[in-house]
Structure formats: C-alpha cells, structure tokens
C-alpha cells in the first residue's frame with residue numbers, strides 16, 4: 001500500500017467531520033471532557049494542535065479564547081474553514097516538525113486525539129513546551145492504552161502492554177476505506193515523555209460521557225461509562 005495514503009484524513013475529511021460532530025465518542029465524551037478540563041478560557045491564547053475540522057476551536061472561541069488551529073491535513077482544515085469562517089487563524093503544520101510560532105506564544109496548547117499518531121513524542125512535546133508561556137497548560141487526550149491493548153490482544157492473541165508499538169486499523173467512512181496507523185504506548189511512557197519535556201502532571205483523568213448520551217446511544221454510553229476509550233491529561237509548563 002502507498003505509504004502516503006496511510007492516515008490520509010484528506011480522503012475522508014467530510015465524513016469524519018460529520019461523525020465527530022454528532023457521535024458519542026467525540027461530541028458526548030472527548031470534547032466535553034477537554035472543555036471541562038480547560039475550565040474558564042476567556043482571554044486565553046490557545047493553540048489547538050491537530051485541530052481537525054475545528055469543533056474544539058469553535059467551542060473555545062465561543063467561550064472567549066483567542067484560538068489558533070494547526071493540522072497536517074488540508075482537507076480537515078477546509079472543513080474547519082467552513083465551520084469557523086475566513087478570519088479564523090488556521091494553518092497547515094505537522095506536529096513532527098518545529099512549530100511555526102515564537103516562544104511563549106500561547107497560554108494553553110490542546111492536543112486532542114493526535115499524539116497517538118506520533119512515534120516519538122519528545123520533539124513535539126518540547127516544541128509545545130517552548131511555545132507555552134511559563135505556567136501555561138498542555139491539555140491532552142489520547143487513545144487509552146488499556147483499550148488499545150485489549151483490542152490488540154483480542155486481534156493478535158498476544159499481550160505486550162509495556163511495549164511502544166505501531167498498530168493499524170481500517171476505517172470505513174463515507175464509502176471510503178482508509179488505512180490508519182497509530183502508536184500504542186503504556187502510561188509510564190506517556191508520563192515519562194511529559195516530564196522529560198519539562199511538564200508537571202496536574203491531572204490524569206478517565207471521565208464519564210455526559211448524561212445526555214445515555215438516551216442518544218445506550219450501548220455506547222454503557223461501554224464508555226464502564227471502559228474508557230480515551231485518557232486525558234492536564235500538564236503545566238513550569
């Protein structure tokens with residue numbers, strides 16, 4: 001398979017956006033949890049790293065934050081532009097490269113469901129630390145490693161929780177099948193990477209989906225309220 005087609009968000013940007021806007025995982029679990037962890041963001045300069053189609057950008061802006069969004073996918077950024085309008089600060093940038101911002105440019109960086117695409121978190125976290133003002137926060141959501149581990153044990157019949165390893169999955173969206181590739185890493189590898197990059201861990205969270213999801217998607221609600229699919233962190237740049 002053509003390696004450039006792996007994680008090709010451009011190929012399913014519209015379908016992913018529709019799913020993420022309405023589905024329980026994002027609309028009733030990930031985004032409410034990130035927004036609750038962020039708290040009062042009025043007047044804060046926030047970098048939405050891996051902003052996708054910009055649903056968090058929109059919610060943060062509505063709460064008075066001054067938001068900049070970056071993403072590697074031009075297709076996802078087109079969706080974000082449609083949602084957010086011409087004056088939104090949106091840029092193409094790869095989190096595996098130096099960030100196109102000066103030191104101390106932001107009060108918060110939010111990286112929701114993007115770090116698990118990266119093999120090496122070190123350079124990316126150091127860049128996030130650099131663009132944060134002292135005392136600023138990095139707020140993260142990633143695939144929960146126990147959920148990934150369980151899925152991979154069922155698929156491969158072998159257990160290797162403590163390893164950092166790539167795993168793949170096919171997503172079918174809007175009639176397209178996309179090949180997705182992620183990195184599993186154990187919790188200690190995440191916390192070690194955060195502290196090595198100069199962050200202090202303030203919160204590790206395994207939140208519940210919001211109550212409205214119970215009626216919308218009873219099975220999804222039951223699943224998420226008993227087995228978390230994402231793990232959340234609030235980190236401080238001291």
Ligand SMILES: C[S@@+](CC[C@H](N)C(=O)[O-])C[C@H]1O[C@@H](n2cnc3c(N)ncnc32)[C@H](O)[C@@H]1O
Nearest residue numbers: 009050051052071072073076094095112113117
């Ligand atoms: C699961 S979506 C999450 C989008 C958004 N953060 C949200 O919560 O709705 C992952 C996003 O990360 C982006 N992404 C993946 N790898 C990236 C990288 N190396 N640099 C920047 N963006 C990346 C994808 O293009 C996609 O838009």
